Amino acid sequence: MHQPDDDTAHSYDPQAIEAKWQAYWDEHRTFRSLGPGDPGFDATKPKCYVLDMFPYPSGVGLHVGHPLGYIGTDIVARFKRMTGHNVLHPMGYDAFGLPAEQYAVEHGVHPRITTEQNIENMERQLRRIGLSYDWDRRIATIDPDYYRWTQWIFVQLFESCFDARSQTARPVAELVADLEAGALVATAEGGVAPTDEAGAGARGWSTLSPAERRAVIDGQRLAFLDEVPVNWCPGLGTVLANEEVTNEGRSERGNFPVYRRPLRQWMLRITAYADRLLADLEAVDWPESIKQMQRNWIGRSEGARVDFAIQGSDETLRVFTTRPDTLFGATYMVLAPEHPLVDAVTVADRRGAVEAYRTAAAERNERDRQADGKVKTGVFTGGFAVNPVTGQPIPIWVADYVLMGYGTGAIMAVPGHDQRDGDFARAMGLPIVPVVLPDAAWLAERNLTETAYLDGIAEAEEVFTGQGRGIRSANAEVSLDGLATPEAKRVITAWLAEKGLGQPQVQYKLRDWLFSRQRYWGEPFPILHGPDGEIRTVDAAQLPVELPPMENFSPEASDDPDAAPRPPLGRAPADWREVEIDGVTWRRELNTMPQWAGSCWYYLRYIDPHNDRALVDPAKERYWMAPGGVDLYVGGVEHAVLHLLYARFWHKVLFDLGHVSTPEPFGRLYNQGYIQAYAFTDSRGVYVPADEVEAQGGAYSHAGQPVQREYGKMGKSLKNAVSPDEMAEQYGCDTLRVYEMAMGPLDASKPWSTRDVVGASRFLQRVWRNFVDDRTGASRLSDTPAPEDLKRLLHRTIQRVTEDMEGLRFNTAIAALIELNNALVPREDLPRELAEPLTLMLAPLAPHLAEELWQRLGHSGSLAYAPWPACDPAWLVEDTLELALQVMGKVRGHLIVPADADAEAIEALALADAEVQRHLAGKTLRKVIVVPGRLVNIVAS
């Protein structure tokens, strides 16, 4: 047997070093961030707020993919401390929500207990990676001290309304004052408008009853109750936001069926902010793909609303269209099956067919529709509308290709210029009228003449949906013939407006945010319901409204789609459910907030986590947030639309109300990639533990049996998860950090390879052996000056690493450090003037090893705030340069020239080169191109 003591007594011992320095950092509170008001705070230093998307503390613990972004931000935070910044780098837990509750239900323990256990375990794992968080600022969304302010923000939303003119939120009290003063009146539609702009039927404040007044006010609040069609999921016993429902019409969590049904729910008026959420994307430094996803989600489109008269009825059918210029081609109308006017337009002998279709459509979930592809179904109602420009009666159909959830739930169908309408019209034999002439290029591509196009329109599979020139679009008052599409839109919209038949309109895909859940494990609403339906908020002094203690907190799930929602808080003790104020008994709101609530503002709380008078102190908020918000926010793409849009919305409200100083919360956003992993299935298709699979040649086997390789996410189900704990045990967390960062660019997804980890380990061991003779334990440090070539290499390395740190290119920074370190290996000693900067540059990446080496260099204390090495440009200048010699673009040799040689001299030297001469033999010299510092290219023929 070997004798490890003698051999390894002085070798790199990551476990000992890492334990030692993690204890040191804790004990000395090395990473505590000082801000305004803290003793010792230096306001002259620039600030840097480096933020991770905080995790949901799941019970299964972390795998090596989870900390990828955390390691990246940690490196940035450490680098910024060394470059003289005040750094705010906090961590916390997004601990409310469905999964926590389900986990708790399954394990029969109160969600708080299981959640706190999970937090503890996750934090142990995070601390072991050596992340330099200021743990004093740790928050969890489930802490009453935290959700007190989540509730407080909800109160602000409830007490605010959106002023369309100024495009900002303002207190409801101001709105009431304007109404009382007569500056505003209630409109006929139930809205609010300036007195001089209000249309017919507007009423002054003084003429309204108290109930009417309340209705008007409630209609303006940013948080409001509304009867809306929601995604009701009986299997989970709760309603879900659109974003929590899959394309297949099931719950994202649990995969239960989801049904559409109307329920009275809390809503947040995010649509009021649609334009600002869209416009302000221009001002932030985010990946273009994320911005695009948000733009798509907001889905702004410009068009017009048009009112169609219904024959034999006083009702009008209102539609939204982006192509009002095609109005002359509208040959029929389509209502969504759920449209409220379906009954009114259906004639008696069509009623049976229409009812059958509606029932079928209601049962047909999204998955069935998906399977049916583009096959369009529908049924004629027997009713007719009147095309307002042609005066022609056009049939009204019901079809499920029109969605109640967008626009008005009704369309004017223009089969000549909309692919869907065209498909439907051909299937149903409805007339198709072309009213836009395609341009010549479109026709030429399809070998069509204008006449052939117009004649073939009824049979053409492909519909012309582009811009062109109007035809067959004229009546006695207005003509679009010959007009280009944009101009035609303007003309017809103006005409419709003049006749009172339509208006220009902007439409959004974005819906208001459904904000209530029938859950126990979430923030209670700070809302009380009065006996007469009146709603009031809980006084700020009474916050937080804490979750009541309960034995049975599980939701009442059901297989019955018609089962009524019964929130768990309905079973809370009566002394919680009911509150008496001035002799009146109020009932608490029994719903809770969705998981997104707590993550909408946590980045603000980190700034001032223990403040019990405000959600954040204004001076501290200004210091850390102004001018551009969080300086670096790192997380996964999966939050591209939900979390990031909701947080921006809340932030803008807080900005309007004067609680924060920037219009946007996150100035720079960066998405880390995913670490994926190979997984292996046996002949039965069952996953086998990936770490037991052996590879030979191109084939893989497990326990002697051949297995199939797959590639996917790391996780329990694929039996391919690798935990950071096992990596830390085997190699140390510095190695884990270096390996993960060296794998490739931070924003790329890449496959985990445990086999490759040894490369990072070898690098750190080699660094160690450059400092320490691992046989004797003697220091190799010396005070001899470094030779010039190594000094040059050092300063080139400083330059490369510094630039890479700024650009989050840690993979190439590590490569540069490896090159420098490898150049030191052949030396007997290690000159101090090389050792110090090497240690400092290593510090963000492998902080424990760097601290240990720093101590061995004779420094006391931590290097966390030691100045980052400066690159001396004098050492970047070379005396001579090596240029590539090309003949006809191919490298034929190299040339060493003085750095200051001029182009003429270089050209002469190049032409004199023997290899060049050989390749030029028999050719005529045409041109010589000299690229300074790079190459010489000789063109000949």
Place this chain on the structure above:
RNA sequence: GGGGCGGUGGCGAAACUGGCAGACGCGGCGGACUUAAAAUCCGCUUGGGUAACCCCCAGUGUGGGUUCGAGUCCCACCCGCCCUACCA
């Protein structure tokens, strides 16, 4: 269907505003040290023409183009991943 990102050795990947393709790491091959092994150190490692050197040819998904010069720019196409999806 729409939008976005990507395709470079056996593998993960480098390559600044067009300028020596493959840095760095893994794996592989050879050597040194060792009784031996591990560890470590040194060398080689895109393919082909040679077993090796020199040298030559080809080469960044495919086919064209611009340029003295293209992984990088332009056009067309193929493949993969992600998002979105009857949004009027």
